[in-house]
Amino acid sequence: METIQKYREYVCTSFVAAVEPVVVERASGATVVDTSGREYIDCFAGIAVTNAGHCHPKVVAAAKAQADKLVHAASYVYHVPVVADLAERLAQITPGALKKTFFGNSGAEGIETALRMAKAYTGRNEFIALTHSFHGRTVGTLSVTGNMLRKKRGGPYLPGVAFAPAPYLYRNPFGTDDPEVLAQRCADMVEWAIKYQTSGNVAAFIAEPVLGEGGIIVPPANYFRYVKEVLDRYGILFIVDEVQSGFGRTGKLFAIEHYGVEPDIMVMAKGIADGFPLSACIARAEIADAFQPGEHLSTFGGNPVSCAAALANIEVMLEEDLPGQAARKGEQALAQLRELAAEHELIGDVRGLGLMIGVELVSDRRTKQPAAKQAAALRAYCREHGVLIGVGGQEGNVVRFQPPLTITWEQLERALTVFADGLRTVSRS
Structure with missing residues (x-):
């Protein structure tokens, strides 16, 4: 918590709604490890930066x-x-x-x-x-x-x-x-x-x-x-x-x-x-x-x-044909996310190319009312269960999947499972 406290006192962060409560010590591939040793599957890649994986x-x-x-x-x-x-x-x-x-x-x-x-x-x-x-x-x-x-x-x-x-x-x-x-x-x-x-x-x-x-x-x-x-x-x-x-x-x-x-x-x-x-x-x-x-x-x-x-x-x-990996993994992720969209009214749209994927959340599919609070809650759920995702869009209601292109199939499947569980939880609440 010392680092978080120093951020509060000395780092200018007033321009973000909240800094994620994760103190990153090291990372490799699509895995981020905090100072307590807890591992996270990184599905945001530093805002689509570490495409070849952390510390390749x-x-x-x-x-x-x-x-x-x-x-x-x-x-x-x-x-x-x-x-x-x-x-x-x-x-x-x-x-x-x-x-x-x-x-x-x-x-x-x-x-x-x-x-x-x-x-x-x-x-x-x-x-x-x-x-x-x-x-x-x-x-x-x-x-x-x-x-x-x-x-x-x-x-x-x-x-x-x-x-x-x-x-x-x-x-x-x-x-x-x-x-x-x-x-x-x-x-x-x-x-x-x-x-x-x-x-x-x-x-x-x-x-x-x-x-x-x-x-x-x-x-x-x-x-x-x-x-x-x-x-x-x-x-x-x-x-x-x-x-x-x-x-x-x-x-x-x-x-x-x-x-x-x-x-x-x-x-x-x-x-x-x-x-x-x-x-x-x-x-x-x-x-x-x-x-x-x-x-x-x-x-x-x-x-x-x-x-x-x-x-x-x-x-x-x-x-390593990372573009090809992104295409194949993205196709699988999009297919699974679209299956979830058929089950959950909270999902208004699923779209993307490769591993640049957005899931737009709405509180009402008819009016397409943006569900920003639900997107934030889903992001928090995923983080608490070991998966880091992003949120964006004009209204802050689009969940962003942009992992390192080297993410393993097992990590991708785990991340999508956590996301699905989070959807159920947020939808109920």
Whole structure:
């Protein structure tokens, strides 16, 4: 309890409803161990960060070896081999013609880079974003975030941002339950936003291929293809935010690969280095080269230790087929969760790709009234029974399953059993 008390006295945590009462001492794979020795199955992975599992031996070994040689050298002042190697590797594994990378420290820094890069290349200064989206907590990234709960008391935000409806099938303003109709209508609204909410000076459209903080919202299959047709008509760049959905999480190395379109700029973070702080903003060469001297920099960006961890992490992803593991395990988890939905009125919707899964809880299926209190109670039940899950969504009523992709079948089955038991308990109460 000493650590918890120190948190109360010295760590600023007023921005979260409550810090989980778990004092983490160590972790391995999908197992977290507290200071009393109690083990938990981690189904949140540090908010979808430790995709290759906690403390993967190859990743840790690579970071240790690099730390023995060089910890920091200002990677934009000097040439550092491991930074060059990682940039080359990202150009090889990312979709389309993405080639040149700017390294930062966080997803928000990566998104800020993408926004500035789009402005520099196009000479334009407006953006189109989606409702329910989340892109970071700086003023710039919150300006393109469509989520009131994340933005409150932080304004005024930057002008020049227009919003189109997220392709959220369970809750959409068009009254349709047809994914194809939704895809077309939402894409049409992107063009509507361009024509009626901007001055016609739009540099880029930014979107998450699966909206994470918004409640694990999975767009219909054709949505991004329709949107890309709109963007191409207006000469607008496509920025894809893979901060949370990247690195195997959705069953492919990058979630945008599910949709068959190529982004102009892509941002990665979270799962890129299996827990070491790093972000990457990769773009087509001509777009990245639009920056002029003095327009951008990051003191700690391209940290050699984090870059070494990221290189090892990529090799682990490919060698162990972690995207394939995520696809197979996610398919099983989704099937079981949908069976539970048939039994429990508390579940309004189950959705996801790979091991990026959301279970939306409602107190009334007819009205779709969000059940935030029940979601919090379910999270507490799971924690008390040895399973760590997340809760998100605009209304705080979406249970989030985002475990390390290395979670074993036995651990996954145990976690789903605890979740099912928790559902019964919370439903009764």
